[in-house]
Amino acid sequence: AQKVTxxxxxxxxxxxxxxxxxxxxxxxxxxxxxxxxxxPPSGELVFLIRxxxxxxxxxxxxxxxxxxxxxxxxxxxxxxxxxxxxxAVYFCALGMGTGFQKLVFGTGTRLLVSP
Amino acid sequence: xxxxxQTPRYLIKTRGQQVTLSCSPISGHRSVxxxxxxxxxxxxxxFEYFSETQRNKGNFPGRFSGRQFSNSRxxxxxxxxxxxxxxxxxxASSLAGSMRSGxxxxxxxxxxxx
Numbered sequence: 401a402q403k404v405t406x407x408x409x410x411x412x413x414x415x416x417x418x419x420x421x422x423x424x425x426x427x428x429x430x431x432x433x434x435x436x437x438x439x440p441p442s443g444e445l446v447f448l449i450r451x452x453x454x455x456x457x458x459x460x461x462x463x464x465x466x467x468x469x470x471x472x473x474x475x476x477x478x479x480x481x482x483x484x485x486x487x488a489v490y491f492c493a494l495g496m497g498t499g500f501q502k503l504v505f506g507t508g509t510r511l512l513v514s515p
Numbered sequence: 516x517x518x519x520x521q522t523p524r525y526l527i528k529t530r531g532q533q534v535t536l537s538c539s540p541i542s543g544h545r546s547v548x549x550x551x552x553x554x555x556x557x558x559x560x561x562f563e564y565f566s567e568t569q570r571n572k573g574n575f576p577g578r579f580s581g582r583q584f585s586n587s588r589x590x591x592x593x594x595x596x597x598x599x600x601x602x603x604x605x606x607a608s609s610l611a612g613s614m615r616s617g618x619x620x621x622x623x624x625x626x627x628x629x
Contacts, residue, residue, distance in 0.1 A: 443625065
């Protein structure tokens with residue numbers, strides 16, 4: 401069975417602080433994909449990044465960076481110099497590379513960035 | 516390029532009624548998946564349609580059904596509504612319905628059952 405754990409329920413930071421959102425996943429499959437989505441109050445899930453299990457290269461995109469480590473089954477997400485507009489719920493998700501195609505989501509981490 | 520469109524945005528229904536939600540995927544996308552989001556259960560997969568065929572189904576009762584039309588638009592129907600069906604229903608559009616092609620979500624339909 402697949403499982404995603406986001407242990408941090410809510411994080412509060414002050415603008416310009418760096419913040420890391422943790423994601424730990426469980427799967428027995430060797431081919432899988434990991435995603436991060438952002439959900440602002442409007443409700444839409446906004447895609448941030450996708451990584452497959454064969455690509456452990458970490459990535460930086462502007463103020464966002466991701467750290468994928470298969471050895472610890474973690475796919476963490478860092479926002480550098482946070483801004484008020486970053487306030488949202490962030491979801492980590494896992495999907496299989498073959499077979500039943502569905503996303504298994506974590507419970508989400510609510511990020512509150514205050515001015 | 517238009518995104519994923521879900522209608523209506525908000526809906527209030529009474530217990531026992533039925534409801535139909537609509538999702539128009541991104542042009543050219545052939546797969547539509549539906550997810551239910553509640554405070555208690557989080558985001559859960561309902562079902563996926565690809566080229567008018569239901570390809571995958573989650574663990575939900577038969578009251579939840581769907582279909583997809585030849586233009587890839589999809590509808591989801593919930594019959595005999597229960598209070599617990601109150602949720603945000605999100606649909607996801609995908610070119611090929613695979614993890615490799617990724618999923619783009621709509622803004623959702625917020626259903627309240629009273």
